[in-house]
Amino acid sequence: EREQQVLVVPPLTITPTREAILFPNGAPNVVSLRVRAGADAQRGRVFFELPPGYRAEPAEQTVELQRAGDESVLQFKLIAPPDALQRAPQSARPVVEVQGRRYALRRDVIDYPHVPVQLVLQPARLRLSPLALEKPHGLIGYVEGSGDSIASDLAHVGAQLEVLSDSALMQAKLTRFSAIVLGVRSYNTRDVLRAAHPRLMKYVQDGGVVVVQYVTKSSLSPLELPIGPYPLDVGRGRVTDEHAAVTALLPDHAVLRAPHRIGAKDWEGWVQERGLYFAASWDPRYQSVLELGDPNEAAERGALLTAQYGRGRYVYTGLSLFRQLPAGVPGAYRLLLNLIAAPSGKAP
Numbered sequence: 001e002r003e004q005q006v007l008v009v010p011p012l013t014i015t016p017t018r019e020a021i022l023f024p025n026g027a028p029n030v031v032s033l034r035v036r037a038g039a040d041a042q043r044g045r046v047f048f049e050l051p052p053g054y055r056a057e058p059a060e061q062t063v064e065l066q067r068a069g070d071e072s073v074l075q076f077k078l079i080a081p082p083d084a085l086q087r088a089p090q091s092a093r094p095v096v097e098v099q100g101r102r103y104a105l106r107r108d109v110i111d112y113p114h115v116p117v118q119l120v121l122q123p124a125r126l127r128l129s130p131l132a133l134e135k136p137h138g139l140i141g142y143v144e145g146s147g148d149s150i151a152s153d154l155a156h157v158g159a160q161l162e163v164l165s166d167s168a169l170m171q172a173k174l175t176r177f178s179a180i181v182l183g184v185r186s187y188n189t190r191d192v193l194r195a196a197h198p199r200l201m202k203y204v205q206d207g208g209v210v211v212v213q214y215v216t217k218s219s220l221s222p223l224e225l226p227i228g229p230y231p232l233d234v235g236r237g238r239v240t241d242e243h244a245a246v247t248a249l250l251p252d253h254a255v256l257r258a259p260h261r262i263g264a265k266d267w268e269g270w271v272q273e274r275g276l277y278f279a280a281s282w283d284p285r286y287q288s289v290l291e292l293g294d295p296n297e298a299a300e301r302g303a304l305l306t307a308q309y310g311r312g313r314y315v316y317t318g319l320s321l322f323r324q325l326p327a328g329v330p331g332a333y334r335l336l337l338n339l340i341a342a343p344s345g346k347a348p
Contacts, residue, residue, distance in 0.1 A: 034071055
């Protein structure tokens with residue numbers, strides 16, 4: 001038996017399908033809004049409250065829903081001002097007007113078998129993030145892990161992606177991809193990677209790029225399989241202060257240099273944390289690129305490791321890119337696109 005409280009909700013809720021809209025090199029982008037009726041039939045006018053210089057096409061739309069619980073998804077093109085790249089990220093508010101009254105609340109449902117169903121209403125906001133970006137070339141393969149939005153985040157800024165199924169990991173021609181990115185905890189949650197790992201490493205050896213996001217290791221999940229081309233042991237190191245200083249140990253390394261020069265500005269605006277489950281020890285053939293640490297704690301050097309393997313590049317990172325991309329943090333996009341950029345064919 002599951003209980004749910006009686007709820008008082010607005011006539012219409014308005015929920016952006018993304019937390020942030022990116023404007024790569026100032027180009028327009030599209031946002032989708034999910035409008036849901038709280039009770040009975042509803043008719044409303046939907047529009048944006050935007051910072052000066054920004055505009056939406058169309059400027060407004062009308063939505064009509066016939067009964068409680070009905071939903072409609074509306075799309076708007078958001079257009080940044082000509083000087084957008086000189087501006088800091090700003091905030092926009094989607095609004096729905098019903099019978100002269102305005103509402104701007106998003107609807108999120110927490111629904112798991114072990115807890116009561118909970119409806120969360122909170123202010124609807126959208127981060128507007130202009131950024132200078134060298135768009136990635138070629139097709140990127142993405143291996144989903146325990147759940148993140150990085151595939152759709154990369155597609156949002158113009159990347160071509162293909163999500164790889166178990167059969168594709170074992171049978172597809174991997175040389176079709178310019179890079180393959182593994183989602184968070186993928187080696188913990190995708191059993192197929194035990195068998196597919198040699199194929200992935202052969203792909204790197206032949207000139208490809210593989211980026212592995214954080215994995216975990218514990219008594220319940222001992223991670224008894226390799227995750228890289230050389231020995232690499234994952235620990236529990238993390239940096240929880242999102243403002244923690246980041247030092248480049250190898251400032252001229254390719255992953256910090258091309259196609260974007262990563263500097264202090266790229267570490268600004270991060271949310272919740274810097275990273276987690278950093279590498280604890282590693283083969284000397286890996287290079288540690290960054291050093292960072294929480295105040296009054298020892299510095300960590302396992303947040304970003306890279307290794308030349310054959311003609312390709314392997315990367316392990318515990319940086320919380322999976323939090324930064326949906327939040328629209330420009331520096332995280334720039335860094336990830338550096339990680340998946342084609343290697344030079346020789347050690348950096």
